[in-house]
Amino acid sequence: MAPGQHPPAGRTRRTVLRAGMGAAAAAALAACGASGSDGVGQDGRVTIEMWHGQTDTGLKALKGLVAAFTRAHPHIRVDLGGGVLADAMLQKVTAALASGTYPDLAYIFGSDLAGVARSPQVLDLTDTLRHGPTPWQSYWEPARAAVTVNGRLRASPALLDSLAVVCNRKLFSAAGVPLPEAGWTWDDFRRTARSLTDARTGVFGTGWPGVGDEDTVWRLWPMVWDLGGEVIAPDGRGIGFAKAGVRALETVAALAGDKSVYVDPKPGSEQMYQVFASGRMGMVVTGPWQLPDIRQARIDYEVVPLPSYSGRPLTISGPDTWTAFDNGGARARATRTFVSWLAQPGQDVRWDVEAGSLPLSRRSEEESAWRAKEAGTRGLDVFTKALQTARVRPVHPAYPEVSTALGQAVVSVLLGRSSPAEAMRACAADSRAALVIPR
Template sequence: MRRARSRGARYAAAAALVAALAGLTACGGGKAEEATGPVKVVWWHGQVENQAKVIQNLVADYNRTHPGVQVVPAVGTTNVDDMLQKVQAALAGGDAPDIAYMYGSWSAHLAKSPKVVDLTKIVKDPAFGWDDFWPSERAVAEVNGKVIGIPAIVDNLAVVYNKKLFDAAGLAYPSKDWTWDDFRAAAKKLTSPEKGVYGTSYPVTGSEDTVWRFWPMLWQQGGAIVSPDGKKSAFDTPQAAQALTLWQQMAREDKSVYLDQNGEKFLPLFQSGKTGMVIAGPWALFDFIDHKIDYGVQVLPGYGGNHETIAGPDNWVVFDNGARRSKAATDFLTWLTRPEQDARWTLGLGNLPVRKATMALPAYKKFVQDFPDVDVFTANLDNAKQARPALEAYPEFSEKVGDAIAHVLIAGAPVQQALDQAVKDGDRVLARSR
């Protein structure tokens, strides 16, 4: 899905809704299901315009070939950012959807609701093909052994570079084995103050848009975000200090980083040829193609040959409106996420396939032709080996880390001092959530 709002905004929304689903235990479920006739499955998909047309076509095919079921894609639930609130209100009013599109950042909240159907047995059935989904997708869909959703969308971060600017600077294009030192050197050479060109950019909103670009640099060095029990911060290490220092040196010494303080300029700057490299996901390729940017895509720079990245999967979540409707909903999602339908749903909207088997279809070959180098993003899913902590406190915890990164890059705060403060603040957040 082409996401209009930043990932940081989504985490902020989640932070404001920490207790949204936890209090639904006493709320009613959906309206009582009909005992006879076709089973109605209400689907809150959150898609708009051309995306909704893809939905309508899929539903028409399913309803035609499954006469005992009527899938109803709901109208008027098009803002996914508000989906958690809408579902909460619907559950309280006894008129919940059977399926809703939910951000992966909400998984920890959803896992606490008794109205969320446990899909563990469904996906672990060998016929479902759970292992065909990438590990990063499965990690976000599962909370404490409970599968709360089936992957709907997956992405990851890589580096998109402007070939024209690389050529003008006499730089070789990034290779698969490049390092963060290589990245810094390239950004410095690409920078041209007289032309208003920066080597790269960094969104320093202090939100998750800031933070999730930092976590891969920890993972690449064997680090972690929190302790295994989720009770303590684990990111205040020499390796983290090294990573943050690199960005500080690039921003304040090399002057090669455009610091985007509202998070809305760094992609348009790349589109206008004013930055040589941008760390982004596959969703950005739409606009780069529209602006006729001659771009290339490469995996993130690495430490010691490790090019681990980060993914941001979202899920289809099923709500309990009775056994008959729940089964119909899970049967539909099983169909929807098979490779043939996955190609229509994800590739049709310019997103990465949620299943590996989809890559073998002719539709995927056409997809790569339409979106040059998008296959680099697909292959990069193998580098997405971990997920952010499935903790209710994570959104607020992330804000503390984001503030520290912004303080270092914008104000020049000492790296170790900022990390130490982020740990103190982050640990207080984790302690309150126990």
């Protein structure tokens, strides 16, 4: 994706979803000290520091929310500090925890949470969220799962999305191919991509990120889950997708063999999205963050659910989090108050509409402001509805290494360097080496 500013952090979806450096950072988190200031000023106001990771539209939306919070809670001041974009947040927070001077709140990618939550300075938000103004069960399941570590809520959901397929209606019409409908299969997807491809005019049926990062990987997980696989095996010592992964990679190999897939060689998927926006790609698997760019490019588009092998609806969500840290009683209480307020439907929908997330809860989805946004954006409702069947990657400290191993497997298949079976054997060996390391 080249989103400009549609994800809240103002970065590519590669950085929203990257596996991160959670495992590598874990050792630095083990011996973290306490931050020194209690944050209470002479006027009695408590100041909390928020490392937000936002730029442009996301930062503007957050500033507006903070101003509204301050009016309602004049005894709490939120300092939007940090000075680092979200894709560098893990490194900065890790260093801050090691030095003993860390923020009260930080924007942490969901894939990094398990590693960060090993620090004793990360606040447990279980009571804050489960007994907060927004009923915990009204949050979408992906939002709940993404912040749950060993049965406890170690962060608050910050961003929610899902994957679907955006189709170029003009290219479908020109190729005489009917638009897909819900319930279509990956075999249908392959045939459609092949029919849309035209080497003479430089038109590709679809695209796939080809650098081996999380953007490469997360498109494969719904295929694996649909085939009965899991990311990590029940015993925790190996992958749970050795068989399903081969089948999923066979689909990837078939697309590559048909020469119907544009393989983006650069991080961030910017080139893949540019090809789609230029009218030279028939289908792209993407999330709601990409719709503004597609609309700006004046592409006549249709959004349809992901295909599957079974015909059952299934997609993936890649939530990110607001992770809170313990800087003493006064600051911790103020941080809990702010987190709880931020997640309420009114504030959540303002963030969703202005910065680019899907609603965190069914309560938020019912807000009139979201209904108006959805009604005015073609296809946005498909992404929201997909949350009903969305799953998330496991919140596990070894996930980054598993993701890296699978990313290498996907790329080797896309480029014809390995067969699906060979690629999966290498992935399984690398993943097992990571999973057997004591954590």
